[in-house]
Amino acid sequence: MSRSVAYFSMEIGLNPEVKTYSGGLGVLAGDTLKAAADQGLNFTAVTLMYRDGYFRQVLEGQMQNEEGQEWNYFELLEDTGVTTHVEIKGEEVEIKAWKYVIEGERRNVEVYFLDTGLDSNSDYAKSLTSSLYAGDNEFRLSQEALLGIGGARIIDELGLNPDYFHMNEGHSALLTLEAVGEKIFTTHTPVAAGHDSFHKSTVEHVLGSRAEELDLEEGLNMTELALKHASYKNAVSDKHGEVSKTMFPEHVFEEVTNGVHSNTWTIESFQELYDDHIPGWRKDSHRLSKALRIPDKAIWSASRDAKISLNEIVQGELDTGTFTVGFARRSTAYKRPTLIFKDLEELERLAEKYGGLQLVFGGKAHPNDTNGKELIQQILKYGELLEKVDVYFIEDYGMEDALKMVSGCDIWLNNPVRGKEASGTSGMKAAHNGTPQLSTLDGWWIEGHIEDVTGWSIGEDYVEGEDQDKVDSKSIYQKLDHILSIYHNDREKWLSVMKHSIALNASYFNTDRMVKEYVAEAYR
Numbered sequence: 416m417s418r419s420v421a422y423f424s425m426e427i428g429l430n431p432e433v434k435t436y437s438g439g440l441g442v443l444a445g446d447t448l449k450a451a452a453d454q455g456l457n458f459t460a461v462t463l464m465y466r467d468g469y470f471r472q473v474l475e476g477q478m479q480n481e482e483g484q485e486w487n488y489f490e491l492l493e494d495t496g497v498t499t500h501v502e503i504k505g506e507e508v509e510i511k512a513w514k515y516v517i518e519g520e521r522r523n524v525e526v527y528f529l530d531t532g533l534d535s536n537s538d539y540a541k542s543l544t545s546s547l548y549a550g551d552n553e554f555r556l557s558q559e560a561l562l563g564i565g566g567a568r569i570i571d572e573l574g575l576n577p578d579y580f581h582m583n584e585g586h587s588a589l590l591t592l593e594a595v596g597e598k599i600f601t602t603h604t605p606v607a608a609g610h611d612s613f614h615k616s617t618v619e620h621v622l623g624s625r626a627e628e629l630d631l632e633e634g635l636n637m638t639e640l641a642l643k644h645a646s647y648k649n650a651v652s653d654k655h656g657e658v659s660k661t662m663f664p665e666h667v668f669e670e671v672t673n674g675v676h677s678n679t680w681t682i683e684s685f686q687e688l689y690d691d692h693i694p695g696w697r698k699d700s701h702r703l704s705k706a707l708r709i710p711d712k713a714i715w716s717a718s719r720d721a722k723i724s725l726n727e728i729v730q731g732e733l734d735t736g737t738f739t740v741g742f743a744r745r746s747t748a749y750k751r752p753t754l755i756f757k758d759l760e761e762l763e764r765l766a767e768k769y770g771g772l773q774l775v776f777g778g779k780a781h782p783n784d785t786n787g788k789e790l791i792q793q794i795l796k797y798g799e800l801l802e803k804v805d806v807y808f809i810e811d812y813g814m815e816d817a818l819k820m821v822s823g824c825d826i827w828l829n830n831p832v833r834g835k836e837a838s839g840t841s842g843m844k845a846a847h848n849g850t851p852q853l854s855t856l857d858g859w860w861i862e863g864h865i866e867d868v869t870g871w872s873i874g875e876d877y878v879e880g881e882d883q884d885k886v887d888s889k890s891i892y893q894k895l896d897h898i899l900s901i902y903h904n905d906r907e908k909w910l911s912v913m914k915h916s917i918a919l920n921a922s923y924f925n926t927d928r929m930v931k932e933y934v935a936e937a938y939r
């Protein structure tokens with residue numbers, strides 16, 4: 416009998432239609448559950464419903480505007496009729512659970528979405544499951560009470576009695592007030608502001624008498640609460656483990672490096688390629704290590720097909736013969752989306768030398784992240800200034816665009832400020848499609864990078880205290896020069912790097928391997 420796990424996450428990204436995710440954290444949750452289903456594990460998941468999704472990004476005069484993200488939850492999810500309630504701000508809030516079934520290779524995993532949009536609830540209570548990461552602190556805590564306390568009660572209503580409650584990030588930590596099973600906690604955030612905390616008065620206002628069960632002397636920190644109760648705690652890369660130990664020195668952290676779900680993050684042309692050359696890869700991602708045997712011609716042809724798919728989402732404006740750099744993720748300062756524009760003359764020089772250069776960008780800024788929005792604006796402005804370099808920005812970046820971008824670009828660029836990226840996953844998606852990465856040595860890339868073999872590093876000689884932007888941007892131009900010369904003058908070497916990114920990176924940085932580690936170390 417396999418042990419049972421209830422997996423809690425504030426966001427879960429299952430497919431492009433189910434708009435209950437904002438980015439990396441949610442996609443990781445979805446990929447984890449798919450891998451659990453493939454392996455036949457006894458998993459159940461809980462999240463909130465978000466009737467208006469996260470938000471739809473509309474660019475108007477280079478500025479990001481946010482619109483509601485309507486989606487057909489009543490068609491995509493099944494109304495279970497199962498209900499429970501949680502007291503929030505003195506109101507008995509009624510919750511209904513909707514269900515989505517992940518059909519894996521070996522069993523199904525059910526995902527429950529909690530919805531408060533019921534006639535019996537007040538307008539405030541109804542609004543709690545309208546959109547993801549919206550509202551003030553009090554609103555956020557109310558949502559987290561729904562997820563943690565309401566989620567634990569729904570699990571109980573469903574007659575489940577899980578051995579483990581896995582908290583994906585601290586948002587669900589209030590489940591520790593209710594749930595009986597053992598607790599597992601995965602932290603994803605090496606940035607202090609990323610850890611939710613609430614004033615004592617807010618907690619008392621939202622939770623009422625339940626607040627008495629918490630130690631609120633210094634307010635409520637959801638990460639601390641999760642850490643206090645979890646018997647197993649982990650970070651999501653080796654480097655993030657080190658960072659977490661310095662952030663929370665009184666706790667022991669294990670490291671389970673993230674992965675991506677191989678089937679989900681491999682574009683059709685590469686799926687067919689693997690079906691032909693690596694039988695069994697869909698059930699066992701490790702088999703991708705055999706990719707070196709795939710004929711060069713077949714890899715190149717799959718990659719050309721992927722570039723044609725990417726071209727569809729930029730209205731056919733790409734030149735599919737021109738080298739293309741991809742960069743897409745949440746737009747925020749530490750990810751430095753405009754770093755490549757630090758020296759425009761250098762960029763023009765590279766485009767001139769190699770007969771063209773295309774940059775494709777995508778990513779939403781959180782509605783309150785003014786700086787993140789300005790960065791998008793700057794990308795578009797630089798695009799206008801450049802003459803020989805063509806810059807494209809894909810509006811409303813989501814899972815579908817992500818797959819087309821990571822597979823259709825020739826190189827995947829990632830340049831976060833060191834120590835700020837817990838793991839990062841989009842580069843792993845790229846590797847599944849033979850797209851090598853050019854990245855600062857942070858997060859998973861410290862483990863996956865072999866220079867000139869799986870991809871390239873940025874600013875590897877950086878010394879603590881130097882101006883990172885200066886060192887790293889200079890390095891980007893040098894590396895791009897080197898990369899472009901391989902791409903144009905040594906096709907065999909280029910294909911070898913593509914194949915090694917599959918064989919060495921995709922075969923390891925996947926959720927098949929990741930979930931097996933959780934089974935061996937956490938769920939035991």
Ligand SMILES: *Cc1c(COP(=O)(O)O)cnc(C)c1O
Pocket residue numbers: 437438439440442743744745812813814817838839840841842844
């Ligand atoms: C994978 C993914 C992300 C995460 O990208 P990172 O580079 O790991 O930050 C964000 N958004 C979407 C839509 C994704 O698919």
